[in-house]
Amino acid sequence: xxxxxxxxxxxxxxxxxxxxxxxxxxRYVLTHKKLSYFIIVGIIGMFASNLISFVGxxxxxxxxxxxxxxxxxxxxxxxxxxxxxxxAGVLTISAKAFGxxxxxxxxxxxxxxxxxxxxxxxxxxxxxxxxAPQSFFxxxxxxxxxxxLILQFVCGTFIIIASLWTYVITVVGISEVHxxxxxxxxxxxxxxxxxxxxxxxxxxx
Numbered sequence: 001x002x003x004x005x006x007x008x009x010x011x012x013x014x015x016x017x018x019x020x021x022x023x024x025x026x027r028y029v030l031t032h033k034k035l036s037y038f039i040i041v042g043i044i045g046m047f048a049s050n051l052i053s054f055v056g057x058x059x060x061x062x063x064x065x066x067x068x069x070x071x072x073x074x075x076x077x078x079x080x081x082x083x084x085x086x087x088a089g090v091l092t093i094s095a096k097a098f099g100x101x102x103x104x105x106x107x108x109x110x111x112x113x114x115x116x117x118x119x120x121x122x123x124x125x126x127x128x129x130x131x132a133p134q135s136f137f138x139x140x141x142x143x144x145x146x147x148x149l150i151l152q153f154v155c156g157t158f159i160i161i162a163s164l165w166t167y168v169i170t171v172v173g174i175s176e177v178h179x180x181x182x183x184x185x186x187x188x189x190x191x192x193x194x195x196x197x198x199x200x201x202x203x204x205x
Contacts, residue, residue, distance in 0.1 A: 041116060051125050088104055
């Protein structure tokens with residue numbers, strides 16, 4: 001069984017195979033990959049996610065694009081460990097309320113894997129930010145053209161797809177780690193969303 005699973009996933013790298021075989025891929029990486037793999041994947045995914053948060057924000061020119069990218073990378077290191085640990089802890093508890101048997105260690109690694117869809121679109125985000133900042137940011141002294149609006153729509157669509165697939169992988173991952181149904185995993189995930197939203201609101205306001 002393990003040999004068949006290994007072959008099925010290794011035919012395509014885990015970063016790619018998770019798009020079509022999320023459950024098999026999650027089971028494979030949890031069994032065969034070291035902690036360093038999950039940390040690297042999680043940090044890169046968090047970096048991409050944090051860059052996306054700048055879309056539509058005001059850009060005054062006080063800081064260069066290089067400054068924004070560098071500071072975002074540094075902050076992603078801290079945010080990755082904090083948000084992943086918090087999510088893993090809450091999910092470990094919430095899923096157990098639905099009969100789950102997973103442990104914090106497995107949940108921490110699984111949540112890191114859910115960041116992979118953001119890695120897919122990281123080149124798009126960096127390209128968009130660099131070559132069309134007037135459509136990426138809100139720059140009041142540059143008028144938005146039709147091509148900028150089209151670019152916003154295309155890149156925004158990629159972001160929405162990546163975000164939705166991240167959530168799909170999360171639900172599948174909860175189901176796999178805790179050995180519960182997909183529907184139970186779906187409802188358990190809402191608890192994490194509520195906790196993260198409340199926590200973000202507390203720190204921001």
